[in-house]
Amino acid sequence: MTGNRVATIELGGTHVAVALIDATARSIVDGTYLSRPLNSGGSAEDIVEGIAEAARTLGSEHGGRWAVAVPGPFDFEAGIAEYTGVGKFDALHGVDLRARLAEALDADQGSFTFVNDADAFALGEYAAGAARGLSRFCCITLGTGVGSGWVVAGERTDGAAPGGEVHLLEFEGQRIEARMSRRAIRAAYSQRTDRAAAVPDVKEIAELARSGDSVASEVLEDAFSFLGRALAGPLARFDADALVIGGTIARSWDLLEPPLADGLGRPRFPIIRAELSHEAPMIGAAYAADAALLGAQGV
Missing domain, CATH: 3.30.420.40 (ATPase, nucleotide binding domain)
Incomplete structure (x- = not known):
């Protein structure tokens, strides 16, 4: 079943990682994890396309939900980057990453949940660690x-x-x-x-x-x-x-x-x-996205 799978992106200072997370098992679906280098000093266009290119490898075998773990400073509710003078992703300052990724991945803007990467790590350890x-x-x-x-x-x-x-x-x-x-x-x-x-x-x-x-x-x-x-x-x-x-x-x-x-x-x-490593922020971001969906449904 694809309905319980969350497409997840983890953005780091030197890499982008993606995976499908089984929200029920709270684990990475076998064979879906991918990590690639990402130039955080590049242009906004190059960074967004680098993220989208990795995310496209996940295909469509998921429930149409996207969870994104990103470092701050970031407006997680609005999906807008606030990086400036932090030595990484400065070109994304003011960029509506929710809109840009939705366009690049042909997805609904409302399907994206953004989570601070450190919070995502903590939630991953709570959910499965x-x-x-x-x-x-x-x-x-x-x-x-x-x-x-x-x-x-x-x-x-x-x-x-x-x-x-x-x-x-x-x-x-x-x-x-x-x-x-x-x-x-x-x-x-x-x-x-x-x-x-x-x-x-x-x-x-x-x-x-x-x-x-x-x-x-x-x-x-x-x-x-x-x-x-x-x-x-x-x-x-x-x-x-x-x-x-x-x-x-x-x-x-x-x-x-x-x-x-x-x-x-x-x-x-x-x-x-901690018991988990690279999978912690991905599982945690998917956990947060699942909780947000249940909250929106009044469950």
Whole structure:
């Protein structure tokens, strides 16, 4: 049956991914997932066509609904991009992505649901991952920066951060990503080792820490402990049942969890590693689209 399938698009800073999601099973339909490079610095026409070209591979074996997970800043209700000065998708500023994609895909504008990518990741973990059964939790994704999604009873909320975005919070006189981000970790390692060139990436720094590199260990402990201290207040105000951590940096769980827990003050709630990876925002976006459809029908 195609009626329970949602055509899903996930837009990243360097890629576009598409898949059909089985809204009943809350999983990707076998053989439909595709990820392609996307030049976020290109023209609006090139970006839209790049997204549409990938989306067309999904064919018509779905219920005519489209779920789109996109990074902010974005007007999710109107479907209009608000990127400016963020180093990606600047050409889409002011573009009605709902109308442009509907035209490119010969679809109804009303069939599109746009969801913040971090919220989509959190909802994906709620629908099919580590957050199943949780009533009130925060999901943090760690990669290039710090993404965040706050969920109460299966619905996204702003939680205890401006617009729900933890990266906008300030702690100890600086934004969180000034100490906890891919750029910040690499910069800290470079400064402490006086290596201006060929600075290892976070994965390599983690490997160095495991092999006994004391500087690498200190850099990671500092970043993860700082994140814990910065999140302690917001999570207490939110009265979280759990903290879920995902993203590429979460793959170094053995190095991440101990200093993060210490920074949080060994909280009463569990710190849980996300179970899903690339599929989380796609499943979450489809889950949100399904919920929106049921809401519109008064179910």
